[in-house]
Amino acid sequence: MAPISIKRILISESVDSCCMKILQENGIQVIEKPNMNKDDLIAEIKDYDGLVVRSATKVTADVINAASNLKVIGRAGTGVDNVDVDASTKKGIIVMNTPSGNTISAAELTCTLLMSLSRHVPQAVMSMKAGNWDRKKFMGAEMYGKILGIVGLGRIGKEVASRMQSFGMKTIGYDPITPPEVTASWGVEQMSLEELWPRCDYITVHTPLMPSTTGLLNDATFAKCKKGVKVVNCARGGIIDEAALLRALESGQCGGAGLDVFVEEPPKDRVLVNHPNVITCPHLGASTKEAQARCGQDIALQIVDMVKGKCLVGAVNAQVLASTFSPESHQWIRLGEAIGAVLKSCTTSKQPFNQVQITTQGDSLKASSSYMTSAVIVGLLTDGSKSRPNLVNALSLAKESGITVTRNHSEGLTESACVVEISVNGSCYRATGSVQGGVPILLELNRSVFRQPVSLTGNLLFFKAASSPLLLSSLTGFLAKAGVEMESFSAPTTCIGEPWYCVGLASLLGDLGALKPLVQEAAMLSV
Numbered sequence: 001m002a003p004i005s006i007k008r009i010l011i012s013e014s015v016d017s018c019c020m021k022i023l024q025e026n027g028i029q030v031i032e033k034p035n036m037n038k039d040d041l042i043a044e045i046k047d048y049d050g051l052v053v054r055s056a057t058k059v060t061a062d063v064i065n066a067a068s069n070l071k072v073i074g075r076a077g078t079g080v081d082n083v084d085v086d087a088s089t090k091k092g093i094i095v096m097n098t099p100s101g102n103t104i105s106a107a108e109l110t111c112t113l114l115m116s117l118s119r120h121v122p123q124a125v126m127s128m129k130a131g132n133w134d135r136k137k138f139m140g141a142e143m144y145g146k147i148l149g150i151v152g153l154g155r156i157g158k159e160v161a162s163r164m165q166s167f168g169m170k171t172i173g174y175d176p177i178t179p180p181e182v183t184a185s186w187g188v189e190q191m192s193l194e195e196l197w198p199r200c201d202y203i204t205v206h207t208p209l210m211p212s213t214t215g216l217l218n219d220a221t222f223a224k225c226k227k228g229v230k231v232v233n234c235a236r237g238g239i240i241d242e243a244a245l246l247r248a249l250e251s252g253q254c255g256g257a258g259l260d261v262f263v264e265e266p267p268k269d270r271v272l273v274n275h276p277n278v279i280t281c282p283h284l285g286a287s288t289k290e291a292q293a294r295c296g297q298d299i300a301l302q303i304v305d306m307v308k309g310k311c312l313v314g315a316v317n318a319q320v321l322a323s324t325f326s327p328e329s330h331q332w333i334r335l336g337e338a339i340g341a342v343l344k345s346c347t348t349s350k351q352p353f354n355q356v357q358i359t360t361q362g363d364s365l366k367a368s369s370s371y372m373t374s375a376v377i378v379g380l381l382t383d384g385s386k387s388r389p390n391l392v393n394a395l396s397l398a399k400e401s402g403i404t405v406t407r408n409h410s411e412g413l414t415e416s417a418c419v420v421e422i423s424v425n426g427s428c429y430r431a432t433g434s435v436q437g438g439v440p441i442l443l444e445l446n447r448s449v450f451r452q453p454v455s456l457t458g459n460l461l462f463f464k465a466a467s468s469p470l471l472l473s474s475l476t477g478f479l480a481k482a483g484v485e486m487e488s489f490s491a492p493t494t495c496i497g498e499p500w501y502c503v504g505l506a507s508l509l510g511d512l513g514a515l516k517p518l519v520q521e522a523a524m525l526s527v
């Protein structure tokens with residue numbers, strides 16, 4: 001990955017001071033403005049190329065569209081549901097998080113809520129503060145021997161399991177991705193949700209909030225649970241349906257709930273908060289000194305590493321960049337972008353192309369077809385308009401424009417090369433390029449194979465013309481008249497149809513129209 005220039009970062013929430021320090025030590029200007037409202041953020045964001053947030057800043061499409069320079073949104077924490085990741089991707093903005101920095105803290109708070117539910121500790125504390133000494137009212141139950149159902153067996157689910165096992169709880173769970181044999185190795189027996197609900201004395205959820213997890217616990221699933229089941233949500237508001245939870249609490253189907261998160265934060269409707277069997281925290285899962293120090297440090301270091309082109313850690317929407325850190329990959333990316341730009345310039349039809357096929361060849365490009373594809377699309381789509389294609393948004397911009405992109409890798413060829421074909425109005429344009437001595441070169445354009453590969457640097461004039469012994473002298477004369485020096489001339493050694501030529505120029509020509517008597521088609525570009 002080529003280094004990404006980040007000069008100014010806005011921190012819009014209370015993030016550990018080590019974050020600002022690390023960024024500043026690495027030459028980045030940091031402005032901290034905690035508690036900004038949405039309008040302030042929209043007004044300010046255009047001045048920054050980085051934004052660091054926690055969960056309270058809602059980075060909506062409005063904010064992203066107002067951000068003309070933003071290159072990275074760093075989430076000092078786990079959940080990125082407060083960031084419109086799709087809108088960020090379309091804009092070519094990298095979204096990254098620090099997924100493990102607050103795992104232990106969130107797991108510890110979950111266990112605290114589970115234990116508080118079993119012994120009514122918060123209610124007993126409030127009762128004593130009110131002057132009472134009520135030993136009968138707060139009869140609890142041991143955790144020992146009880147069954148804990150863990151829905152979502154990722155980082156936090158795993159840590160909760162091991163801690164609660166030490167209290168003698170039996171841990172069962174469900175996760176559609178983490179394999180049962182893996183969770184079995186940390187003492188969690190997996191089963192379907194249908195099997196899980198009726199077995200649990202306690203249920204804790206540790207999934208992201210997404211359509212498949214919204215309302216996981218609802219009227220129907222509460223009805224399948226043991227009467228008096230106790231539930232904890234330290235993940236995201238809405239995974240346990242709040243209205244269904246209230247109904248289950250009222251009927252006694254649910255014996256108690258520990259909630260750290262809410263659909264609306266802070267919740268305006270206080271019915272659940274005020275319910276006697278509900279204990280709540282104001283989203284404190286990650287609020288420990290240790291978690292904040294880790295998340296603040298992690299996000300700052302991840303941004304610095306990205307700026308230096310060293311590595312990309314924690315990106316949730318830029319998988320394509322994962323294998324773009326070697327200097328060789330930079331040359332291939334330049335080649336892909338240049339081939340795209342050449343083909344775009346040489347498609348005579350003004351109709352937009354609607355199909356692109358990218359084929360990589362050679363063992364060294366086996367793992368590169370993803371970034372090569374995006375690089376070609378960047379070259380094809382770059383037109384000085386506002387959308388600014390880059391490797392992050394190339395495929396989504398192509399999709400938005402109705403362009404079908406296919407890619408493949410040809411096995412068995414030793415020479416590394418990239419072949420690109422685009423279809424315009426039923427006509428196919430094609431270019432093949434490679435990298436030689438660190439320089440991107442064009443080997444073939446529209447079935448004209450160049451005798452001398454075209455170095456894809458500087459100002460290039462491509463043209464199609466009938467082959468003639470007078471062509472070079474006529475062209476030289478024309479360029480001399482236009483006052484433009486010719487730096488190189490590439491003619492095809494073989495061709496199918498009319499041959500294509502390429503001329504390297506010291507500067508761009510003012511007007512291609514005057515070339516018309518000499519050529520059939522011509523295009524000029526700087527790469």
Ligand SMILES: NC(=O)c1ccc[n+]([C@@H]2O[C@H](COP(=O)([O-])OP(=O)(O)OC[C@H]3O[C@@H](n4cnc5c(N)ncnc54)[C@H](O)[C@@H]3O)[C@@H](O)[C@H]2O)c1
Nearest residue numbers: 078079106152153154155156177206207208234235285286
């Ligand atoms: N309260 C807090 O302050 C706090 C702190 C940290 C994390 N969190 C939240 O906790 C949640 C879990 O974090 P994590 O770090 O463990 O994430 P993770 O990605 O490590 O684990 C999430 C797990 O959920 C599983 N999952 C996805 N869909 C599922 C479904 N339909 N049913 C069951 N499991 C499903 C995934 O396969 C994954 O294993 C996130 O929503 C995160 O935002 C809250």
Ligand SMILES: O=C(O)[C@H](O)COP(=O)(O)O
Nearest residue numbers: 054055056077078079286
């Ligand atoms: O997803 C997370 O990391 C937690 O919800 C913590 O959010 P916070 O950083 O706003 O405390």
